[in-house]
Amino acid sequence: MSPVLLDAPDTEESDDGDDGSARVVDPASAAYVIYTSGSTGRPKGVVVEHRQVVEFVLTIVGTFRLAPGDRVLQFANPAFDVSVFDFFSALTSGAALVQAPVECCTTSTGSPN
Incomplete structure (x- = not known):
């Protein structure tokens, strides 16, 4: 598996602002829609609003005391709402995101072989 470097020198520059700053997002704006x-x-x-995602992730980080050096197991399908827990708790806390082998997550019985 290759790492994804979001701050690599060859990454395309954002057109969000002339000074390179990130775009400000209204906390009440939609982050995603659950059907x-x-x-x-x-x-x-x-x-689901941005503020709700932020509060949820900060609560998870605080509850589990996630910090750099910790690991978060990513096993939820990224299309499933609970994957927000996996991805963003690791990204927010500096913990490593470890992906479960796909075989563990896709058996017909729902449990590892």
Whole structure:
């Protein structure tokens, strides 16, 4: 597996601002939408705001006292809402994100072979 270097010199420059600063995001703006059928059986989208993601991730980092040198196991499908826990708790705390082998996550019984 090759590392992804987001700050590598050959990474394309952002056009967000002339000074290289990041774009400011309104905390109430949508971070993503979860589609669920809930109890009705009819699909509907539920908007998750940036502030909700930030509060959730900071709570996880604090609860588990994640810090550089720790490891977070990434086993949730990235298309599943709970993957926010895996990805962003590691990125926010400086912990390493360790991906589970795909075989562990895709068996028909839901458990490792």
